[in-house]
Amino acid sequence: MKVTKGRSKSAAILFGALLMGAFVPAAFGQNPKLDIQNLEPLAKKASEVVDVNLDGALLRLAGKFMTDEDDREGLEIIKNLKGIYVKNFEFAKPNEYSQADVEAIRGQLQTPSWSRIVSAQNKPEGETSEIYLMTASDGGTVLGMAIIDAQPKELTVVNIVGPIDMDKLSQLEGKMGIPRLGEVGKESKKVEGHHEKSK
């Protein structure tokens, strides 16, 4: 009888734990992978759409040929990543897409776990760049990153999934479909220069 009681108690605890496990990620929205595959309004307007899919297996594959000294830090970053996903839209004419079209992406970044860390505008060129970070509830670990790089005839969305060392991120700039952010970063300090939490 005692044994049965103990067993049912353990079963109840286990069930409770499983239930919590099932609900916790959903409740905190801690999934840094964005749904960038189905951006239909933008895809319909674009003259060309390019999807780059570097999942964990491909990143490990990529790591095998990053043997140069220059690649060492890049390799350190990608070995912990779960994926890099890039969606690039090219338009025939300038301003063929509106900010409302980009909302499908921004909307996904409006959760408390995502923070916009950079928002830079180059008005004469009509270019804007935004960088968002998803951090763990401890506030320290970066779980994922999103970049929206909008130009008059081109829009690029990058989603990096997995822990990222921000100090080493520059090693990935201009690689794997990730835009060069050095100039944007410098400019952003002038433009924004603060850590804006998404609402």
Add this chain to the structure above:
Amino acid sequence: MKNRSKFLARAISLVVLMQFLPAAAVAGDPEFHLLVGRMSAYCQKRPMPFMGLVSFIGNRFTPPGVGHLQMAIFENVSPLRKPPAGELDSTLQDLVGSGYRPFVQVHDNRNGDQTYIYVRESGKKCFEMLIVSIDSTDAVLMKMRLNPDAMHDWMDEPVKSGRGSAHGGGIDVAQEGAAKQPTD
């Protein structure tokens, strides 16, 4: 006269040899043969003849770092054989098999061309790339081997390379600077 017959004999043997090249080229890679068979069954079309010869010649002109080019073209594929846009991805993945990882997809809305690029590791330091390109009437299947330098270039510029590949010049775009030939 004697020289002319010798030349003729050589020319005839070359032509005869070339007739056998396509079969030999395809037979050399049973996996590509299998993929062509699957694609053929799916499209309900036989591939264009002499593609082995075309691939053989094409291999002479591949950029550094790219080799073992094989190609199959399926012409006049019925639009009824084209899967709906949302299903093309999974249909092609089923055709190429799970060993190949989807890498780049290019959708050209101007002409309806869709290009799917898959990669996988092959041997110690080589990569195999499979390109499936489908337009309104034709389908093209290409397989090639890339050395690490060539693959490095693809990884550096996947958007540019994928776009170039969809437009027929991607290999050149991707392989700038890749100097070594792939090894077996």
